[in-house]
Amino acid sequence: MRRRSDKGFTLIELLIVVAIIGIIAAIAVTGLLRARMSGNEASAIGSIRGINSGQSAYSSACAHGGYATTLQDLVKPPTGSTAGFISPDLDVNGVLKSGYVVSIGAGTVATPVTLAANTCNVSSADSVASYFGEAHPVTPGSTGGRAFGTDQRGTIFQDPTGGGSVPFTAATVWTATTPLQ
DSSP states (O other): OOOOOOOOOOHHHHHHHHHHHHHHHHHHHHHHHHHHHHHHHHHHHHHHHHHHHHHHHHHHHHHHHHHHHHHHHHOOOOOTOOOSHHHHHHHTTTTTETTTEEEEEOSSSSOBBOOOOOOTTTTTOBBBBBBHHHHESBTTTTBOOOEEEEEEEEEEEEEEEEEOOOEEEHHHTTOOBBBBO
């Protein structure tokens, strides 16, 4: 008579292994979500930096010292060129990029003054004396944890609350006190 082999795992052992795998997966998922949020924030900061560079180039080469009030104006290439002042993926105010909404508008320097009706790229709007740019997360706490803002000074500010739920405006950028470190 042959004896049956008792090799293998018991139900308790299998449940313990499954529980350990579940705990490791839960830790990994939260780490991955934090990494994705950090990557989205880095992309938003890069977009704001690109806007600052584009506005600087637009001001000196195209708008007689003024600034654009829409992303569409910065994407348009100047006459005789094929490249705009910013990346084509930032082609419209309120564009969704990497979990952030990115926009620009007229700033609040004393009294906004219209500078040039005709710019070198035949933009849809007049240039203005100041601008602001902002990027805020679509879903605060999930797609990003901070909102970012900038203006013609070139400094990038972050939402001091860290919640990212309130987008920057021209006035809040002008009075912001928490620069990006």
